[in-house]
Structures are given as C-alpha cells and as structure tokens.
Amino acid sequence: MDIPGLGQSFVLQIIRDLRLAFRNMGQLTNPLMFFVMVTTLFPLALNPSPQLLEAIAPGVVWVAALLASLLAAEGLFRQDVDDGTMEQLALSPQPLALMLLAKTTAHWLMTGLPLVIVSPIVAYGLFLPRGAVPVTMLALALATPILSLIGGMMAALVVGLRRGGGLLSFDPADRHASAHFRRASHRFGHDRPGNDRRVVPPCCAAFAGHQPCAVRHGGRDAHQSRLRPMVSCC
Amino acid sequence: MPALNQAETRTDTAHGRDILLEGQNLTLWRGEKRLFHQVSVQLAAGEMLHVTGANGCGKTSLLRVLCGLTLPETGHVSWRGRPVMRSRADYHAEMSYVGHRESLKAELSAAENLAFDLGLRRRLEPADIDSALEQVGLGAARDVPSRGLSAGQRRRVSLARCLASRARLWVLDEPYTNLDVAGRQLVDRVLTEHLREDGLALLVAHQNHGVDGVPVRQFVMD
Numbered sequence: 001m002d003i004p005g006l007g008q009s010f011v012l013q014i015i016r017d018l019r020l021a022f023r024n025m026g027q028l029t030n031p032l033m034f035f036v037m038v039t040t041l042f043p044l045a046l047n048p049s050p051q052l053l054e055a056i057a058p059g060v061v062w063v064a065a066l067l068a069s070l071l072a073a074e075g076l077f078r079q080d081v082d083d084g085t086m087e088q089l090a091l092s093p094q095p096l097a098l099m100l101l102a103k104t105t106a107h108w109l110m111t112g113l114p115l116v117i118v119s120p121i122v123a124y125g126l127f128l129p130r131g132a133v134p135v136t137m138l139a140l141a142l143a144t145p146i147l148s149l150i151g152g153m154m155a156a157l158v159v160g161l162r163r164g165g166g167l168l169s170f171d172p173a174d175r176h177a178s179a180h181f182r183r184a185s186h187r188f189g190h191d192r193p194g195n196d197r198r199v200v201p202p203c204c205a206a207f208a209g210h211q212p213c214a215v216r217h218g219g220r221d222a223h224q225s226r227l228r229p230m231v232s233c234c
Numbered sequence: 235m236p237a238l239n240q241a242e243t244r245t246d247t248a249h250g251r252d253i254l255l256e257g258q259n260l261t262l263w264r265g266e267k268r269l270f271h272q273v274s275v276q277l278a279a280g281e282m283l284h285v286t287g288a289n290g291c292g293k294t295s296l297l298r299v300l301c302g303l304t305l306p307e308t309g310h311v312s313w314r315g316r317p318v319m320r321s322r323a324d325y326h327a328e329m330s331y332v333g334h335r336e337s338l339k340a341e342l343s344a345a346e347n348l349a350f351d352l353g354l355r356r357r358l359e360p361a362d363i364d365s366a367l368e369q370v371g372l373g374a375a376r377d378v379p380s381r382g383l384s385a386g387q388r389r390r391v392s393l394a395r396c397l398a399s400r401a402r403l404w405v406l407d408e409p410y411t412n413l414d415v416a417g418r419q420l421v422d423r424v425l426t427e428h429l430r431e432d433g434l435a436l437l438v439a440h441q442n443h444g445v446d447g448v449p450v451r452q453f454v455m456d
Contacts, residue, residue: 002357003327009354016342016350023341084335090303092354093327099354 009094010102017106027075031068031111032118038064039122050127057126058136064122065115065140066147072111073151076103077159104152112144251278251449254434255403257300259309262292269295272308275453282425282435282445287455293438294334296455297407300436301331313403327355330401332409336388337395340381344372344391347380352398366398367391370420385412390420397424404428404435419444 004012021028042060043053077100080086089099119140123133255277262269269292277283285293298304300311302318302325311318313325338347348363367376370390380388389412396404404425410418422444425435429448437443443450 003323003355004353004357012350012353016339016346019346020339020341083339084333084337085339087303087331087333087335088337088351089354091301091326091329091331092351093323094354095323 003093006094006098009092010098010105013099013102014106014109017103018109021106021110027072028110031072032114034071035064035068035115036118036122038067040125043125054127054129057123057128060126061119061122061136061140062143065144068115069111069144069147069151072107073148073155076107076152076155078155081159100152100156104148107152108145108148112140112148115144116140251280253278255300255311255313255436256315257309257311260296260299260306260311261308262295262299262304262306264292264295270455274309275300275451277434277436277451278449279432279434280429281449281451282429282437283451283453284443285436285438285453285455286440291455293455294407297405297436297438301329301405302326328402329405330396330399330403331405331407332392332396333407334411336380336392338380338388338391341379343377343379344383344387344394345376347391348395348398351395355399355401362398363394366394369397369424370394371416386414386417389413390417393421393424402433404433406435407438408440409437410439410441422446 039060042056046052046056077086080089080103090096092099116137119137120133123136128136253276255275257273257275260273260275261271273296275283285296287293295304299306302311302322313321313328316324318325337351338344342350344367345363348366349358352358352362364373364376367373370393372387372390372394375383375387380391383391389409393409396406406421406425409421413421425437425443426445426448429435429445
C-alpha cells in the first residue's frame with residue numbers, strides 16, 4: 001500500500017486543525033482576547049504611571065502569555081479523545097508522536113503566533129521602551145512554541161482525567177517553566193543574568209517521550225492498573 | 235490487497251488457510267476486575283471472528299487489545315507472524331477500525347472527514363471518497379457537516395471509511411448500532427464481499443449478522 005510520507009501527513013494534520021479552528025472562531029480568539037485583556041487590566045488595576053508599568057511590563061507580558069497558552073492547551077487533545085478521532089490517529093500508519101507534534105504546531109499557530117503579532121500593541125500600552133519591542137517579539141516567538149510543547153505534554157498527561165483542566169495549571173513543569181520565563185523577562189527588561197536556554201532541551205525531550213504514550217493510554221485506559229501510578233502523579 | 239508473504243504466515247490445519255492475525259494468552263484487567271484471562275484467537279484470510287457476550291464482559295476491550303490500542307497484561311498479538319508492537323505501522327496500514335464512536339469532526343463534512351482519515355493511509359483520488367459515500371448511500375450528503383447528519387448516517391460514514399481504506403482487516407465494534415434495516419443489510423453485504431476477497435473481519439455485535447457463505451468463528455465471552 002502506498003502510504004503518504006511523513007511531511008505530507010504532518011501538513012495534512014495542521015491544515016485540518018486550522019480548518020477546524022476557523023470554523024470554531026471562539027477557539028481561535030479566546031487566548032488572544034485573554035492576553036489582551038490581562039495586559040490591559042494591569043494599568044487599570046495598578047497605578048498607571050509609566051515608570052511602574054515599564055518596570056512590571058516584562059513580567060505581565062510573560063505571565064499573560066503563559067496563562068493564555070495554558071488556557072488553550074487544555075482542549076488540545078480532549079476533543080479528539082472524546083469524539084474518537086484520536087483512536088483513528090493512533091490506528092493510522094503514521095507515527096503518533098509526529099501527528100501530535102503537528103497538532104501542537106497547529107495549536108501554536110492558532111494561539112502563540114497571534115500573541116507575537118499583537119505584542120507591539122501591548123508593549124505600547126505598557127510603556128515599554130521602543131527598543132524593547134523587537135526583543136519582546138523575538139522572545140515571545142521563541143518562548144510560545146515551548147509553552148505550546150509543555151502545554152501539549154501536560155494536556156496529554158491529564159487527558160484521561162475528567163477534571164484534568166485544573167491540574168494543568170498546577171503542574172510542576174509549568175511552575176518550573178514560568179520561573180525560567182520570569183527570569184528571561186527580567187533579563188530582557190533589566191539586564192538580569194539568566195541561563196534560559198537550559199529549559200529547551202529537557203522540555204523537548206520530555207515532550208517527545210511522554211506525549212504520544214500519555215495520549216495513547218490517557219483515554220479509556222487511564223485506570224488500568226499499569227497506568228495508575230502515572231495518573232496519580234498528575 | 236498486499237501480496238501475502240508465505241514465509242511470514244502459518245497455516246491453519248483445520249481450514250487450510252493462512253493465519254494472519256493471532257492473539258495468544260491475552261489477559262486484561264480493568265481495575266480490580268479481570269476482563270479476560272489467557273484468551274487466544276486466530277484469524278485466517280477470508281474469515282470473520284464474531285465476538286459476543288453480555289454487556290461489560292470486555293468485548294470492546296478485547297478488540298482494542300487486538301488492534302494494539304490497549305496493552306494486555308499477558309500475551310501478545312501478532313500480524314503476519316510478527317508482534318504488532320514491533321510492526322505497528324505495517325499492521326495499522328492494513329487495518330480499518332469502526333469503534334463505538336464514529337470518529338468524525340462535527341465541523342467538517344463527511345467528505346472532509348474521510349479525506350483526512352484516508353489521506354493518512356494512502357494516496358487518494360478525489361473519486362475514491364465520492365465512490366465510498368455513494369456505496370453507503372450518502373452521495374448527496376458529502377458536503378453536509380457531520381453535525382447535520384443523523385446517528386445512522388454518521389455510522390454509514392464510518393463504514394465508508396472502512397470501504398475506502400482498502401484495508402485487509404476490518405475491526406467493527408457494534409457496526410449495526412443506529413442503522414435501519416437497509417443499513418444493516420448494507421453492512422452484511424459489504425462485509426461478505428470483503429471476506430470473499432480474502433479480507434479478515436473482527437466483529438463485535440449483539441445481534442446475529444447476515445454474513446453468509448464465508449467461514450465465521452464464534453467467540454462467546456462470559
């Protein structure tokens with residue numbers, strides 16, 4: 001049988017997820033609206049003096065980006081597991097890890113990339129110096145894919161749990177990542193030292209190793225004895 | 235159909251056919267309940283295994299183990315003599331699965347759903363999807379979003395996926411659910427044709443099937 005290549009299948013999965021997102025606009029706009037609202041509410045809730053906003057802007061942007069990414073990550077695999085399309089994906093001749101990576105890439109295109117695009121407007125509203133805007137965009141362009149990968153990994157681990165969404169926010173990996181990103185934001189904003197490149201290889205390795213396994217078994221088999229410790233750990 | 239590699243298959247002495255799918259000593263627990271213990275099944279080309287049993291006895295779980303979706307506690311499943319865990323892609327390339335759920339995206343039309351699922355399996359011609367939908371009586375509904383289809387029509391789309399996949403092994407979990415009389419006859423007809431062309435089928439169904447003139451093995455779970 002003439003099985004399509006990996007690249008073709010990867011693109012096919014991305015196109016399908018983008019098509020689904022454009023037919024369900026809420027899925028597409030919710031993280032972006034959340035990001036804009038959070039960053040807009042800070043000046044209203046605090047003293048809107050330029051000095052204060054400039055000082056807290058990097059942290060606000062990063063925390064808002066992290067939360068917006070987590071907000072969207074919960075539904076990354078859940079709908080596919082619920083409607084049975086994940087079963088078909090797992091039973092296709094294509095590597096499940098590749099297909100999940102394609103889904104995560106589509107997730108980033110729908111949730112991470114819009115944050116990068118609107119970040120100059122947010123930066124302007126938070127009185128960031130003009131020179132810091134390209135750096136903020138670049139940093140978000142580098143970090144949001146990592147956030148999507150971490151979110152995907154966490155979503156895969158909790159996909160079999162009925163109330164998994166809450167756990168997503170409290171996962172140690174996310175807290176670990178947010179600490180790194182906080183340091184990164186300080187680094188960009190205030191020249192504070194930090195070695196944030198360290199977070200990238202472990203995150204990618206963890207994603208590659210855990211995500212397909214967790215999704216494959218996360219659905220109805222989550223309560224099988226063999227997998228119980230993993231679920232309990234989540 | 236892919237050519238059969240004689241070196242990789244065993245022969246069922248009772249029927250003189252090549253055994254392609256084999257599950258040996260399969261055991262599975264769900265929580266504290268043992269669903270099945272040391273179950274062995276064999277399926278040769280042109281044969282169907284009809285699994286029956288009471289609700290909750292583990293029929294679907296057995297199917298999922300045989301598909302490679304669930305790992306058994308003991309035993310192993312092999313396809314063409316090779317463990318499926320070591321040749322997952324080859325096995326799944328030759329298998330089509332119709333589960334409890336239709337595995338359709340509500341926002342996508344029947345044709346779009348099939349184009350994606352089948353596009354991961356083989357290179358498609360545009361006519362392939364139309365032909366499969368015509369066969370299941372849904373030619374006119376190809377562009378209707380799945381959310382607009384009835385439960386029976388959605389079941390027919392699942393069947394169209396099976397038909398267009400050109401898979402050797404069909405795994406059908408309650409395929410008659412939600413189908414009218416004509417739909418059930420359709421399942422029987424395409425299943426019979428598939429088996430006569432040396433295909434294999436694993437069927438879980440409470441009611442009697444109408445497959446006739448081909449070998450059917452019965453497996454009753456308690």
